Amino acid sequence: MSYDLVVGLETHVELLTKTKIFCGCKNSFGSEPNTNCCPICIGLPGTLPKLNREVVNFAIKAGLALNCKINLNSKMDRKNYVYPDLSKAYQISQFYTPICKNGYVELSSGKRIRIHQIHMEEDAGKLVHKSGDVYVDYNRGGVPLLEIVTEPDISSSEEAREYVEKLQMIMRYIGVSDCKMQEGSMRCDVNVSVKPEGSRVLGTRTEIKNMNSITFMTKAIDYEYKRHVAVIESGEKVVQQTLRYVESTNSTESMRSKEDAQDYRYFGDPDLVEINLDDLYIEQIRNTLPELPTNRFKRYTNKFGIPEKDALLIVKYKNVSDFFEAASAGLKNPKAVSNFIIGQIFRNIETETEREKFEILVSPKQLHELVKLIEDGKINMNLAKKTFSKMLESGKDVTDFISEDDMKGISDNEIEALCREAVSKNEAAAKDYLSGKEKAIKAILGYVMKATKGKGDALKIEKKLVEIINQ
Amino acid sequence: MISRDEMLNLANLSKLYLSEDEIEDAMKEMDGMIDFANQIKEMSPNSHETPNINGLSNALRDDEVIESYPQNKILENVNGGKDGYFYIKKYN
Numbered sequence: 001m002s003y004d005l006v007v008g009l010e011t012h013v014e015l016l017t018k019t020k021i022f023c024g025c026k027n028s029f030g031s032e033p034n035t036n037c038c039p040i041c042i043g044l045p046g047t048l049p050k051l052n053r054e055v056v057n058f059a060i061k062a063g064l065a066l067n068c069k070i071n072l073n074s075k076m077d078r079k080n081y082v083y084p085d086l087s088k089a090y091q092i093s094q095f096y097t098p099i100c101k102n103g104y105v106e107l108s109s110g111k112r113i114r115i116h117q118i119h120m121e122e123d124a125g126k127l128v129h130k131s132g133d134v135y136v137d138y139n140r141g142g143v144p145l146l147e148i149v150t151e152p153d154i155s156s157s158e159e160a161r162e163y164v165e166k167l168q169m170i171m172r173y174i175g176v177s178d179c180k181m182q183e184g185s186m187r188c189d190v191n192v193s194v195k196p197e198g199s200r201v202l203g204t205r206t207e208i209k210n211m212n213s214i215t216f217m218t219k220a221i222d223y224e225y226k227r228h229v230a231v232i233e234s235g236e237k238v239v240q241q242t243l244r245y246v247e248s249t250n251s252t253e254s255m256r257s258k259e260d261a262q263d264y265r266y267f268g269d270p271d272l273v274e275i276n277l278d279d280l281y282i283e284q285i286r287n288t289l290p291e292l293p294t295n296r297f298k299r300y301t302n303k304f305g306i307p308e309k310d311a312l313l314i315v316k317y318k319n320v321s322d323f324f325e326a327a328s329a330g331l332k333n334p335k336a337v338s339n340f341i342i343g344q345i346f347r348n349i350e351t352e353t354e355r356e357k358f359e360i361l362v363s364p365k366q367l368h369e370l371v372k373l374i375e376d377g378k379i380n381m382n383l384a385k386k387t388f389s390k391m392l393e394s395g396k397d398v399t400d401f402i403s404e405d406d407m408k409g410i411s412d413n414e415i416e417a418l419c420r421e422a423v424s425k426n427e428a429a430a431k432d433y434l435s436g437k438e439k440a441i442k443a444i445l446g447y448v449m450k451a452t453k454g455k456g457d458a459l460k461i462e463k464k465l466v467e468i469i470n471q
Numbered sequence: 472m473i474s475r476d477e478m479l480n481l482a483n484l485s486k487l488y489l490s491e492d493e494i495e496d497a498m499k500e501m502d503g504m505i506d507f508a509n510q511i512k513e514m515s516p517n518s519h520e521t522p523n524i525n526g527l528s529n530a531l532r533d534d535e536v537i538e539s540y541p542q543n544k545i546l547e548n549v550n551g552g553k554d555g556y557f558y559i560k561k562y563n
Binding site for chain 1: 480484485486527528529530531532533534535536537539540541542545546552553554555556557558559560561
């Protein structure tokens with residue numbers, strides 16, 4: 001029997017606010033331990049949390065970008081559990097009225113992964129384990145999080161990968177989170193179950209906690225799928241439990257049993273008042289949203305004719321996409337800009353992190369000028385590529401490498417004369433061409449290109465040569 | 472009446488260790504608390520709702536940094552901690 005995989009994801013993203021969710025302490029990664037703390041975020045009794053407006057705004061932005069309905073009335077709840085990373089023994093979260101509901105992320109196949117809800121909450125502190133002892137740093141305690149919960153709509157580890165990558169991309173575009181999985185500013189809890197192919201009844205699920213790498217997440221899903229199937233095939237039942245993924249063995253192991261939902265004893269936090277929004281406020285936030293990556297992708301492929309693979313690479317990194325937008329604005333052929341980015345710029349910056357930062361010496365304006373020269377027929381592609389390499393190394397303008405004289409180009413008459421000369425001097429090659437050896441034309445073309453010092457347009461010249469030979 | 476298992480679960484959630492005689496007493500006390508909570512529940516149909524009696528909403532704060540406390544002040548109540556951290560000796 002074959003089995004369907006059913007996956008739902010709960011993704012935590014840390015927000016890029018200046019301060020924490022309920023106090024004015026700095027929200028920053030990598031500070032000395034317990035230096036971004038105050039009585040509110042270390043949970044001392046008698047302190048009063050006050051919600052950061054920017055957290056609400058970011059949550060609304062994220063909700064709109066993920067096609068959610070924004071709840072006009074929402075409030076914070078307490079989730080009770082005792083653990084050293086949570087000094088006040090409850091986490092302030094949202095349970096009864098999350099700020100966003102019912103959205104979706106569309107995959108490239110057109111399939112929609114529904115978002116069940118998005119809620120705001122505070123992050124817990126960080127535990128550092130050293131030889132059995134525990135060291136606690138509350139700098140992260142109170143850092144604002146959004147938890148984005150999908151419906152169990154994901155049916156392969158590849159879909160899970162695409163969903164998380166899309167989510168990451170969207171959050172970065174709208175500027176609410178940097179989603180750095182390696183730094184923990186994006187973490188996924190994965191719910192996995194299997195069911196007989198086509199069945200509508202969901203199987204028992206297991207939850208893999210705190211995945212901080214997309215690759216490991218897909219491996220963990222594949223592992224759990226096989227494990228569930230093996231358990232069922234052997235006539236036993238899958239046990240509902242919380243698991244940890246072990247990278248070294250590519251397998252999962254059971255974690256200490258966690259509380260059930262009722263054990264959290266959720267109730268409305270009496271320290272925090274309701275959040276009441278109106279449509280006007282939400283529309284104002286909608287107006288601040290940038291063009292989303294999915295839209296850009298569609299525009300690049302449909303309107304500019306950029307191949308999907310290339311368009312995806314550009315859209316993936318917001319800085320690259322913004323660079324492309326600035327460089328290609330007003331050009332007849334934006335595709336040329338994408339070719340320079342992928343063919344030449346990306347050759348030198350290969351890692352994800354470098355591409356994300358996209359710190360290069362050439363400005364969008366400088367690339368724009370270069371492509372404009374090609375469009376105006378002032379330089380040919382070969383020369384442009386060579387020049388662009390030099391520009392990338394030095395950060396200098398195109399005019400620093402190509403003189404006015406070079407840019408005059410060559411008149412059609414000159415080209416015709418050169419072509420005739422080339423054909424007469426390469427009679428053998430011309431005959432070969434006529435007898436069907438199409439490649440022979442390249443030798444004659446090379447001759448002309450050399451004579452033009454690379455300024456001629458190779459396509460145009462080849463056409464002319466064919467014309468002359470056939471006369 | 473709360474069951475012994477429920478009592479033990481509650482103690483476990485709060486990380487409390489109860490000896491045999493304490494379990495009996497705690498169950499009685501818990502029953503009293505539940506009765507009291509039920510009394511309140513009768514007055515408010517949605518027990519999880521805690522509407523703000525002043526009718527306040529949107530008490531929001533601007534995203535502006537306020538200086539945090541010095542590390543030694545934060546760790547003052549735990550005898551200065553260890554290496555800048557709150558320190559917990561090996562636990563289970």
